[in-house]
Amino acid sequence: MSEKTAQMDLLSTAGPGKTPDSGNGRTAKKRSGSSGRATAQSMASRQRDISISEFFSRNRHLLGFDNPRRALLTGIKEAVDNSLDACEEAGILPEIEVAIESVGSDRYLMRVRDNGPGIVKAQIPNIFGKLLYGSKFHRLKMSRGQQGIGISAASMYGQLTTGKPTRILSRTSSRRPAHMYEIQINTTKNKPEIVREEDVPDWEHAQGTQVEIEMEARYLRGRQSVDEYLRQTALANPHLHLIYSSPDGRREEYECSADELPPEPKEVKPHPHGIELGVLMKMLHATPHRTLQGFLTQEFSRVSVRMAKEICEKADLRANSRPKSIAREESDRLFKAINQTKLMKPPTDCIVPIGEELLLASLRQSVDAAFYTSTTRPPAVYRGNPFQVEVALAYGGDVDPDGTISLMRFANRVPLLYQQSACAITRSTIDVDWRNYRVSQSNGSMPTGPLVVIVHVASVWVPFTSESKEAVAHYPEIMKEIRLAVQECGRRVGEQINRQRRAAEAERKKSYVSQYIGHIAEALQEITGDSDKKKQQVEETLQSMLERSRS
């Protein structure tokens, strides 16, 4: 859906596409006899633009606001994701404070504050008050946010359910005052409306951004709760220092276990094989390059001059033709030619995994188990987009041995708490034959046992099944990498389980054997008439002999 939305948006600029008139025109002709029905003219009078904000205010489930419990989680999640992205991009070790206060029945105030770079005053209203406004959609770089919907959707949800504006405080430097804004969204025009604005010179924080949204919500603990989201976020972001105050008055602090930021992911140009026709057309229109060859070599990765010429030849286009003038027919040919040309795989150094060591350390902090292992796969590519998979396992110890294993899913370090069964990570984990690793599993379902499995998919563009970004789409390349990583960790767990079983078996044998040793010594003494001392000697020798024997 994310890409489709983007495409629709982009296509409208390019002009073509199915207009509503053509379809309705045909319908009108067919029914020309019937009177009292709508005519093309009367219908046309009713047709107008649909604001994207209006669309989402009616389809809020698409964004993760379908029930009060999930709305609270989504709101927190969007704010925390933004804070983390901003801090990392600015090279600041993130320190984030999350607070939820109950302000009436089914009403909560959420507050998220970071120590990030802050937001320039002029940008604040758009970022929090306009949907599909953002810096991350038009680039290919590994980040949590993608399309510029999240936090503004949370503002809108708050506004729709409580009528209260979103309150933002941001400061870019200790030498400047902080700015406070109260913003509402004009849902018809998809524009921010400033309710109140003032400078706050004495804000106690030197730098950072704080957002407060009041919304209709429900606070519950458990598997799909804010608490769990924050716990998992801390786990996948070892460099994060997180302080959380819950509505029931608890205060939890997650200290950072890594004191360095992960290396900054590189921004990459798109790989031609991952591009869709509509996007290609939009890029042809927007490019500053004046020849097709220049466009191909400069706007994409892995297209050399030789390759660009080959593509032009296949598309029957001149290498020096103007990109803007390439009409629809020709862009179609160009698109086909690109996909028929063999190109080098995209660069993969743009992915920054958590790393086996850090992931392991994080897991140790969060789960008390007897055995831990982790693996990071080499980067791979799906549809022109580089991605990388990491897996960590914890086994035994205090992990609940009954019921199914607990699977934690992450995409670009963001925990995925909903839609587990629709996710490629879940499917791939089930597809692994766990019985090979001495973990019980009935056909086609999650294995059972004292096991915690963490799967992290990192990519410049994680393919989600919906806007709410809760499930990874089933691309075969991604599923294969997940499976391989899980299998690798699974094998190690299997070896560990085998070792434990052998040790237990040896212990069992030892105690089994020792209960007969006395009888043997006693019977021998009875027959031979030996002294008690000799009997004792026989008993002790036997004990030490059989303890050492393995058979």
Next chain:
Amino acid sequence: MSGLLKQIEKEAKGIRDKILKRQKPSMRFPLRNLSNVKFDPKAGFFEMGRKTKERTLAVSTVKTFAQSLKMIALSKNLIETDDIATKREAYYVAKGWSDEIRFGEQTESDTVLDDVEALFRVNREQLGFVPEEKGGEVAGRLTVFDEDRDSGEELAIDCTRFGSGAYSIPISVEHLRFESDAKFVLAIETAGMFQRLVKHSYWRTANCILVSMGGVPTRATRRFIRRLSDELDVPVYAFVDCDPYGICNIYRTLKVGSGNAAHINEFFCVPKAHFLGVTPDDIEQYGLPTHKMTDVDIKRIDDALKNDPFVQHYKKWQEALLKLKKAGYRAEQQAFAVHDLNHVIDTYLPAKLENAKAFLP
């Protein structure tokens, strides 16, 4: 001290010394099954082969190893105090041991006992263990000389004077003495047939000794018949059902002994016994009613043809068994009643006895 007691002590000391040298002790038992017997027709019985199984003390054998040693200790005790225990009593003695070493079923303790018996290559009676099973019954022209346990006075038991009853073979028969003018011994499988022959004083008519075996003959019965055969120098004829069990188990064990107790076969078998009937030919000749053979019966025939050294030695037995297998039926010795209740006395036995040379070996 008896030789056997010395042997027991030697075994135990050997085990103890090995342990003290930190070597794994082991007990070596002769293998007790048909694969470890050979049949020499000159000797006339199953002789034990050289195959042995070694029970080395290890995790998997520690329980049976301990049980065997405890049984040996019990046996030593029995010999020293001149007492006896039946197999079942031995089983109950073991019940008094602590939980972990106790036997589950009596068959388990029996197996250990049989092992111990074979280990020392003696009859279990010598170890103080006596069988539970009752010996056979005897009627006919025989006087058995036993002695009164208290006075030591000799008792002459006339086996013609039991009326419609019979003399019971005691568990131990070594001390008995015999006198008889009978011409042969007839060893009968079923108590029913024995009853009929006693009731009609067949022993008088045929001048013989009748012995009821009641299935596979016990050791005492085998030893009793063997002594009759040796000391009276009369032939022994077996009269059993015509089925694989009657031939391969009852008759074979009577004549050459068993694979399980091969170490004592030399004394507990009757090499001079011959097979009177019922033969597969008799079934046809006398038009006996038959029963269909079961899968177990057929398996027994195949097994005997393949593994039993006795059957393998006698072509006649192989032919008889194959004929039976082909016919697919079996007949019981009481089936002669189809003609007349006393047909067996009036017709069958006299006819067969006229041509004793034709009996199966």
